[in-house]
Structure formats: structure tokens, C-alpha cells
Amino acid sequence: QSASDGKVKIGILNDQSGVYADFGGKSSVEAAKMAIEDFGGKVLDVPVELVDADHQNKPDIASNIARQWYDTEQVDAIMELTTSSVALAVQALSKEKKKINMVTGAATTDLTGKQCSPYGFHWAYDTHALAVGTGGALVKQGGDSWFFLTADYAFGYSLEEQTGTFVKSAGGNVVGAVRHPLATNDFSSFLLQAQSSGAKVIGLANAGLDTANAIKQAAEFGITAGGQNLAALLFTLAEVHGLGVEAAQGLTLTEGYYWNLDDQSREFGKRFFERTGKMPNMVHAGTYSSVMQYLKAIEKAGTDETEAVAKALHEMPVDDFFARNGKVGANGRMIHDMYLLQVKKPGESDEPWDYFNVLSTIPGDEAYIDPAKSGCELVK
Amino acid sequence: MAITAVQTHEEPRVVLSARGLTKVFGAFAAVKDVDLDVHHARVHALIGPNGAGKTTVFNLLTKFLQPSAGTISLLGTDITNTAPDKVARMGLVRSFQISAVFPHLTVLDNVRVALQRPNNLATQFWLPMSSLDRLNRRAEELLAAVGLADARNTVAADLSYGRKRVLEIATTLALDPKVLLLDEPMAGMGQEDIGTVSSIIRNVAKERAVLMVEHNLSVVADICHHVTVLQRGEILAEGDYATVSQDPRVRTAYMGTEEA
Amino acid sequence: MSHTTHTTTGIRNERAPVASFTYAAFLLAGLAFLLVAPIFFYPIFLMKLLCFALFACAFNLLLGYTGLLSFGHATFFGGAAYFTAHAVKEWGWTPELGVLLGVAGAAVLGLVMGFVAIRRQGIYFAMITLALSQMFFFFCLQAEFTRGEDGIQQVPRGHLFGFIDLNVATNMYYFVLAVFIIGLAVIWRFVNSPFGMILKSIRENEARATSLGYSVAHYKLGAFVMSAALAGLAGGVKSLVFQFATLTDVTWQMSGEVILMTLLGGIGTLIGPIFGAGLVVTLQNYLATSDFPVTIITGVVFMVCVLVFRRGIIGEFYASRLGRRLGFEHRQ
Amino acid sequence: MKPLLQVSGLNAWYGESHVLHGVDMTVGEGEMVTILGRNGVGKTTTLRTIMGIVRERKGQILFDGRDMMDVPLHRTAHAGIGFVPEERGIFATLTVEENLMLPPVVAGTGMGLDEIYELFPNLLERRTSPGTKLSGGEQQMLAIARILRTGVRLLVLDEPTEGLAPVIVQRIGEVLTKLKERGMTVLLVEQNFRFASRVADRFYLMEHGQMMADFPVGELPERMDMLHKVLGV
Amino acid sequence: MTMIFGIPIQAFLGQLLIGLINGSFYALLSLGLAVIFGLLRVINFAHGAQYMLGAFVALLLLQYFGINYWVALFVAPIIVGVVGAAIERTMLSRLYKLDHLYGLLFTFGLALTIEGTFRYLYGAAGQPYSVPAALAGGTNLGFMFLPIYRGWVVVISLVACIATWLLIEKTKLGSYLRAATENPVLVQAFGVNVPLLLTFTYGLGAALAAFAGVLAAPIYQVSPLMGTNIIIVVFAVVVVGGMGSIMGAIITGYMLGIAEGLTKVFYPEASNIVIFVIMAIVLLIRPAGLFGRDA
């Protein structure tokens, strides 16, 4: 038994020049390269090749490239897929073409819910896990009254709604919310409203620059100094680095990986740092992990044929520096532990990129939707 | 003597009239309480010193400006509150003091554009361009009449100033207006063109009313039946050229010592 | 009377017969090429290209022939994509009805946007359309039926007229090609019609056109709605080709792209935008897998085009020695 | 008389169209010269080329002995030439007074503001209103007045009487005569033959981008036949 | 507690003040746009990019040369202004004789290029720039906590706006600038070096944008994308004000900042489109804009 066409080819398709370029971007490609090298460069005695493309956040470009890869370039699997419109589009295509796709860059739970695919896998995080992590776990830490600053679009709503649910089920309450437009420059009006609500936690149900600006201005208006805590629902190491600990101190957030967690994760972090000049976030680490697992699955299946590899991926446990006690649900969701993290105070961090204290670990089964309840039709 | 030069075919009747026409710009009244009657088959001149308000009266009559007070009626219909393009469709067409052609269209196309509306060939986006060819004959007639036949395919921008003015008159005539308003049609024209245009105006006035602003007094004397003199926005004198030109107030305010 | 009147100032011939001949020859060759193209090229890529080419031509109808630079055409393109996708996916409409709904929707949007925007000219017009399309973007971002940043996914292509299966790639291709040709024919007729003539004259001298009795606003609005509807046609079909409709197509960057396509191909030339679209789409595809950052390249292409290459590919060709020998003329 | 402006073999183009075909002319110091000619023969172009506005040109232009061919447009005025264009060029966003004050003064010999207002009382009255809110004639006055302030030595006027009421035309005639008395040199393009014949010392007759004839005002009677033929006067 | 429109008067005043702060940025930016447009008839699409450049130059000056905020406030606009002037001289100036749309398209390309380059070099995530020590902290106004820095922004931008207005409306240079807008050839024939004037103008506009950028740096993240979103809003501001008018641009900037601020309280979902809605309404009622001269 061996690979069908004399090689195994993996495609990394993500945003390399747009707003999410830091979130995953070229560094994700680097992570995938590392995985292939670490695996030995070959599987089933055939070489493993890597291609990558910048989809510029346009689903049609992504879909075009994915088609071309599958149809004419013998690509066997596509990974990363930052931003949900692209991930959903490529997953639908992969399903049609019977090819494997593994998502680390997109957040929507639809990928393993209504729009799930037998060959699609969701690896690093999703909105549910973020909501459970930040919402549920933070209440246990004492943050039991919440006010949301929510980006006024579907992503924001679902974060707010899911987080609110966990806050309540953990015994907290939501005292209010204000919806701000996407790409707002100035948050002061909203922050004043949050301030006067008196909530202990201000939940930032937004992403990217919006979150960063909100955090920065919260510091300026003395909100954090006044005793309220900020909790960002989608924010990663890369962005904390951009914001600086000065402004971000005290912020809580949830990630699926932190480089300074233990020796294993530190080892990868250091190697990654040497190659890219920055420490990995969960998207980078997750991409490494997904590529690695994919190659292992091929080895186990003894072929790169899609059905067999997908079956192996579903069956194999995941245990690497990224995912401890990981397993893959029938809906394609890779279930692993998440971490509730808090940004250190400026004096506390003793080396560069050492930004977080781990507040708690959220077990995978709590963090992710039970596949049976995911709404995915593949789960009986 | 000048008047007898024109043959009138129809009875003169009022086609355009204004009552109490007033226009105030800020605190400055450019036109004050002007009454004006323009007759069919007559050439009516509006003269007066610079800044007297002649162009403003034109703008008011054609509704490019909204009067501050007063009423305007065209062919018995009140047009005081009508939009300018509507007024044009009702048959009141003007030329501009500063020349107005479609610079990148050929001379022929300039005229054809004007012919399209009266011939109901303006909104058809489903017909081919060649459907406009049936306008060619009329367009060429008009061009020939103003002496532009040789420039048929020249782009209007390439014409000299004087010939642009002539072209403008041709396009205006293409609309077959009932009332024609000409703002200094002879300005900047060479002597030979003045002759041509004078006779064109004289001709067209046989079947329509013409109101013109003109500083060239020999032209006024030559082709105008009736003269209104405006000064500081008000009517100073009215009558035929001979009467008006003898009025001492007109002489001091406008004509100076010059004879036509 | 001779065609060629020589004056000292300039000679503008009517288009010589040789031009219409070469034109026809080119057209036939192009058509023949498109008919067999799927054999040589990747069909989905061709379909995308045709959609964008039609979009660019629709845009050029407005810019090239009425001089109105709309910076909000993504609204019609992306809006129609949403309408079509929604009708087909949620209501189970047949593809042709879905596309027609997209066209109608785009026309209505065009009517509304046009009504506000044509009150100003030139650059103001551009800025107003930009602002209004930004409003529409925010609407799409928040509206329930667009599914936010996920987009409407897995849109079924369905059966054309109930019996031609569009899931078959060749069927889909010829459907797109037919739409493209119809769209182009409509544009060509529109431009070369009595109505088109009036549009041209309005662009030249608005006050004069008014004084000739044309209600300038209505003509402009007519052209705007027409252009919007055709852009909608392109957008609706595109949503079937890719089987999704997303926010990308309503962003102002998309409006910028269609301008680039038109500029690159040649503003005011009938087929220029097709080449422009082809180039941009190919470039984006190529850049996706190269190391060059896309925005920089796009920006530089824009600047270079405006500075030295203003007439666009086709415009430059018409103005070149060869082009003139073939009898084309081009006005800047 | 010492020549102030000497033009020889002047050619000029608008893009591909060749408009001036070797214009030769001289304007003496303190002289008033008028160019006559039918529409489109290139009178305006001659003036614009001398000013340096039309830059596709060949030939020689000497002003006060100085070669003007390589002088950039914005230095022409400083050399002492002032221009009143055919289309007047009044600035809409500037008030009448700002319009008046706009051209930089190039020599101390110009008129004062009071003197100008005395000459053109209309302008005084509408001093603070925006330039283009003036009537056509008022604009023409402003365009001439504007240059008188700067103290140029050669005044280049393109059809200054176009669209003016006869009284104003007379007044402009008087102004020009007065200016001449002060030693100002004037180069004029005029369609209004009656006006031109009253003020000018010498005439050039232009046809097809060249100067056809050149004669002083005294020879006017015997030239009338030719003028009639060429100009239709 | 006194209520106004259903919210406490304190909160109302607070939001009003915040609106004013926002308005300061709109005013500065639309002023620069209006200056460039008014005199060059170019819609400077790169205005957002130049705003971003201002912030970045301040940041880089700090990072590489240790130059502080106060110096950067003057040096960064000068640098950006000079760069702008160079671009005008070498490229933009070739476009004046063409349709104005080409200017818009050129600056659009310029904006893409500048933003793309910075995104390529510095990534899309923002970078921090701290508030200068002298302006750190805040005061309690009773109805709200006002960061001192924001107060400073309001004051200094007002000063900059008035100074620019005086320069253009009340000086000889200003009258050259305005005249050159209408008929550059003639102004040049009068003996004014118009090309130089235009270069200066573009530099001035770019410098104003950069000035706003430096002011913004301590408040927002210094990010390559910071200009992209604001520029479209500023376009709308300028349309509302009427482009011909410098003073109109300033006043409208402040007014719309406040309108937006208040919307954030009463109906936050609409706060990003409120300016566009106002624009549409103004256009329907007064097509020339609130202060526009040409209809």
C-alpha cells in the first residue's frame, strides 16, 4: 500500500496580506513546514510537499485555488483556512471533491455543526470553546456580573449569546450589553456605558483591532484601574504582543495553547521563534498539530486515500504539545483542553513574550459542544 | 426704416410675458419689477448697460433662476414654478452668453442631439444609432443655413470662437422653438458672420418670437422691431429703436455719443 | 460629399469601414475562442472571469459613457449575489428566476442610490456612492439573511428552466457565457442608441443639454439603474458559479477592483474592461501563491496605469499605429 | 521708435494642429498696435504664444531686447507683460477687490486702487461681491483694471470690448488713450473695427496664421477696400 | 437626577464631550481634504494613508531615534508633508490637466500602496504608543472622567483648524491659492509660480492629515489600517459640509462628531452609519452641502 500519485501534498490556504495576516499568515506556513520536517519529510516512502496561497479574505479566490489544487495539482488536503466564509466555502468544496480539510484559523461552530463534512476537521478553537473558557471559567474566579461590548454582527452576537449562557449557568449574571459597529475607532462612549453599569467584568465580544482599541481606551479612561476587569473573547498572544502589556495588563482571555505552559510547549515555541521571530499562538501551534496528525493518519491508514485517512483521523487520539487528551468527534471537532489566561502586569513578566498567567484549564469535554448535540447530521 | 425690412407673415401676439419680475441676490436686487411682453413674429431686443440685469432676466424667463417675485407665462401657461428642462420642452429655448456646444461631438452630432427630442428619438435605448440617420437631412439643412456645412465632421472643440457661436444657433434652431432667447449672439463674431447671423435671425423670426440681448447697436437697429432698455434692473425705456435711441436717458446711461 | 473634411485644426473621420470589419472579425474570433475555451482552461476560472468581465463592462457603461465614476458598484454586484443566493437556497427558486431577482434587486438599489447621488457631479458623485455603498455593506453585515461573515454557503445551482443540470460544469459554463453575451449585447445597444447619444452630450455639457430640454437627472438615473442592473446580473450569476455569496463582494475594495479592471482595460472602450477583468483576476490568482503582497501590487498597478497608461490596454492599442491602421479611433 | 516687442518667425501648435505659420511683428515702445483678422486666424493664439501660455512654439520673441523663449510662464509678467484674456478670467471665489489685488505688482509705475475705482465706478460699488457674480461687462472692466495695478510696460488685450455697452467701450477707449499718454505700450486684438480705428496707431492684418499686412492708422482710408474684402467691414 | 431624552444629564454631557473629541479628528481630516480638494480639485484618497503615516512616523521616530511626542508632533507632519510634496511634484502634478477623476484614482492607488507596504512591514495588528507623561492621567469633571490627553486633542486641533482657515481665507498666499484653483494658467501668467503653490498645498494637506495621525497615535493603536475606515467617514463629512468651504469642513467635522457621539448612546447600532444617513438627507434637501457654494 502507498500513496496514490507518488506524493502527499498539503495546501495551506489563509490570509497572508490582510487583516488576519498576524493571526495565522505566513507563520502558519512555517508551522506546517516544521511539522513536515519533524515527521521526516516522507510518509509511506513518498515525499510530502507543501503549497500555500494567500486567499486575501476572498472566498471566491479561496474556492478557485482550492479547486485548482484538488483538480490539477494533486493536493490531498487543505489546512488553516482563516476566516469563516472561506473555511465554510472550502469545506463544502472539499466535501464535494472528497478531500480532507482541517481548519485552525476560523471560529464558527457551523463547521462541525449544520455544515459539517465527513472529511472536514476543526482543530484549534471555536466560538463555543472561547465562550465557555472566558465566560464560564471567569465566573468561577469571581467575575460574576458582566457587561458586554459586542461587535454588531453575527460573530459578535454568537459570542455574546454563548458567553452569556455560560456566565448564567455558572451562577453569574449579565447586567447589560451595548452593540458597537464593526471597525469602530473610538470606544469611549461604549466604555462609559460599561463603566456606569458597575459590572465586574466587561466582556469584549469582538475581534482584532476593535478589541485592541477597546482595551487601550479602557486603560485610558481608568476603567481597569477602577476595578473592573476586561475579558476578551477572541484575542491571542500575537495581538497582546502588539498591544503591549502596559495596556493589556489584567485582561483575561482563552486560548487553546500557550507557549510557556510546560517544557513540551516551550520547546516548540522556541523553535518556532527561531524561524519566525515570534512566539506561536494557538493558530500556529494548531496548524502544526493538524499537519502532524494528518501525516500520522496516512501512515496508520497505509494510504492517502481520503476515506481511509478520514477514518484514521476520527479514530486516533491526539496527544502532542498542542493537544493533551485530544480526540476527534464524529462531527470532525477535535476536542482538547483550553486555557483561561490572564495578562501579567508589566513587572511580572521576566522574559520577552512571557505575557500570561494561566488561571485555569478547561477540560475539552466542557469546552466543546458534545458532538451528539452539535446539529451535525453525521452524528447519529 | 429698419422695421420695414422684415416681412411679417402672422399677426403679432404675446407668447411670453412677465409681470413684476424681480430677482434679489442677498441684499442686491438685480432685477426689479420688470414687465415684459414678447410677441410672436417679432424680434425684441433687450439692451442696457453692463450689469443691468439682462442675463438675469434671461435666466429668470428660462427658469435657470427662480424669481424672487413676479409671474411668467408662456403661451398662456403659467411657468413661474416649472423646471427649466420642462420650459425648454414647452418651446422656450435659449442660447448662452458664453458659448455652449458639446465640445467632443462633431458639428453634425451637435445638431442631431438637438433634433432628437423634438423627433422623439431620445429615450430609445433599444434602437441602433443608425436610427438617427433620418435626422441627417434636417441637420445638414440647418448647418448649410448657418454656413457650417463644410465643418460637418469637425469636432466642435476645434472650431473657432465665432463658429462655435454659429453652431450654437444652429442647434437652438433645431429645436424649432416657439420663443427663442439669444444672449449676445454676435459677441466675438467677425463682421461677415454678423451679417449671416443677422439674416438668420431675421428669417427665423418670421415664424417665432425672438428675444435677444445685444450690444451691437447696428444689429439692433437693423433687425429688431422692439427694444426694451434695462438699467439697474429696471425698465428705463421701451419702444422701437428710433424712439428709444433718441431718449436722452438712454443715451447717457447706455449709448453714449455713438450712432448706430 | 466626402467623408474626410480636412480643416487646419483636426481631422475626425467617421469610423472607417475597415474598423467595423476588423471589429466584427475580432468579435467572431473572441466568441469562437470563448466557445472552445473550457477545453484549454479551467472552467471555474473562466466563469469567474466572465462574471467579472460583465461586471466591469456594466461599470464602464456608467463611467465610460456618462462620465459618472461610481465608487459603490460593489453594492449591486454583491447585493444581487445575496438576493440570488437567498432565493435559490431558501426559497428553492430556479436559477434563472434567482438571477432575475438579483437583477431586479440591484436595479432597485441602483434607483435608490442613484436618486441621492446624481444630485452631485464628478468627484462628489464618487464620494457619495462610496458612502452609500458603505451603508449597504453595514446593512449586509448585520442583516439576518446574509449570515454575517459566514456568508450564504452551499447555494444549489439547480436546474436551468427546470431541466438543464447546472451542476455539470460545461452546462454551467455555457449558461454563464450566454448571460455574458446577452449582457454585452445589451450594453452595446444601450451605448449605441439614441439614448446613448443623449448621455454622451450630457457628459459634454450639462447646462446645454438642459437648455435643449433634456431632463439630465432622468437620463443619468436611467444609465445608473441600467448599469446597476447589469452589475447585478454579473453578481447573481457569480453566486451560482461559486455557490456562495459573501461580504467580500459588497466591500468598497470590490468597488475599487472593478474600477481598476476598467481603467486597466480602457475606459470607454467596449471590450477593454473584459481584458482588464481578465488581467486582474489572473493577477490575483497568481499573486495568491507568490510571495508578493497583493495590495501593494494592486496599488502600484493603479498608479502606473493612471500615470502612463491611462487609455488602458485596449485604448492604447486603438491609439497605436497598428490600431489606427486597422481603423480604430480613440478619444481620451 | 525703439522696439519693445519683436516677434519673428513665430510658429505655434495645439497638439498636432499647426496654427501659427511664421508670425513677424514689432511693437514699438509707447505704441498701440491692433491685430485685425477674421475668426480663427490665430489672433488669440499669437497673444497666448507671446505670453508663453502656448508652449509648443518655435521662432523668436524679444521683449526689450531679452529673449523670452525659455522664460517660464510665471516669469513673463515680471519681465513686464500683462495679459487680459479673451474669456476674462475673473476668479469666482475671490471678491472683486481680491481679484484686483491678485496679480503681483512688478513695477512701481502701476495705478493706485483709488485711481482704478475712479476709472471704473461699477467695481467700487460691487467691491466685496464674488468675482463671477458680476455681469459680463463688469467682468471685462475688472480684467483690465486688474492689470493696470501691476505696472507692466506692455499690455496685451484680447478683445477688450467684447460684450460691452457702447458707453463702456467709449470709456475703455479713453482709458487706453490715457495709458498710451503715460507711455504704456499696448498690443490689442479687436473685432470691433470702429473701436480699433479710434485707438490704434498701427494695424496688423492677420490671415492663416501669418501677418498679411502692416500699416499705420493714417493709411486706413486707402486700405479700406482690402479690409472690406478680408474682414467684411 | 436630571434626565434629558431619557438619560441622565451627566451621561449626556459626557457623551457630548466625547463626540467633540471625535469631531476634532473629523474636523482636522476633512479640513485637509477640503484644502487639497479646494485648490487641486483632487479628492485625496490617500488622506487616510497619510494620517496613518503620521502616526507611524511618530512611532518610528520614537523607536529608532528616541524622539518624543512633542517633537514628533511637529516633525512627523513635516516629514509626511515633504513626502506628499515630492509625490505631488513627481506624479500627481501630471494629472491636473486631465479629468479630476484621475486624481482620485491615482491617490486611491497611492493609498493601497502605502497601506499595503506598512502592512507588509509591520503586520496588521496595532502597535502601542503611549500618552506623553505631561498629559497622562485624567480629571474628574463631575459628570465624567476626562483623560487629559483627550482635552488636549480638542484644544490643539481647534487651534490648527483656525490657523489653517486664516492662512487660506485671509492672506495673500491664500488668495493665490484660491485663484489658482480656478485658472492656474492665468494666475501663472500674472507672475505667480503656480506649480510650486500646488506642491505646497498638497504638502500642507498631507501634513494636516499626519498631524491628526500623531494626535491619534496615543489614543488608538498605531496600525496600518487605522486610516482605511476613517477616510470614508471623512468623505461623507466633507460632502455634508460642501467641499468648497474650508470653514464648512471644520464646523461640519465637529457637528458630525457630536451627532455620532450621541447616536452611540441612543441607538449604538446605527452609530457607524449615522453620518452617511445625515449625508443622504442633506443631499436631498441641499445638494450643495450645508456650506457649499456651488449648486
Ligand SMILES: Nc1ncnc2c1ncn2[C@@H]1O[C@H](COP(=O)(O)OP(=O)(O)OP(=O)(O)O)[C@@H](O)[C@H]1O
Ligand atoms: N448669482 C448672482 N448673485 C449675485 N449677484 C448677481 C448674480 N448674478 C448676477 N448678479 C449681479 O446682477 C447684476 C446683473 O447681472 P447680469 O449678468 O444680468 O447683467 P447683464 O445685464 O447681462 O450685463 P452684461 O451686458 O454685462 O452681460 C450684476 O450687477 C451682477 O453683478
Ligand SMILES: Nc1ncnc2c1ncn2[C@@H]1O[C@H](COP(=O)(O)OP(=O)(O)OP(=O)(O)O)[C@@H](O)[C@H]1O
Ligand atoms: N485649444 C485649442 N486646441 C486646438 N485648436 C485650437 C485651440 N484654440 C484654438 N484653436 C484653433 O486655432 C485656430 C486659431 O484660433 P484663435 O483662437 O487664435 O483664433 P482667433 O483669431 O482668436 O479667432 P476669434 O476671433 O474667433 O477669437 C482656430 O482654427 C482654432 O480652431
Ligand SMILES: [Mg+2]
Ligand atoms: Mg449678460
Ligand SMILES: [Mg+2]
Ligand atoms: Mg480670439
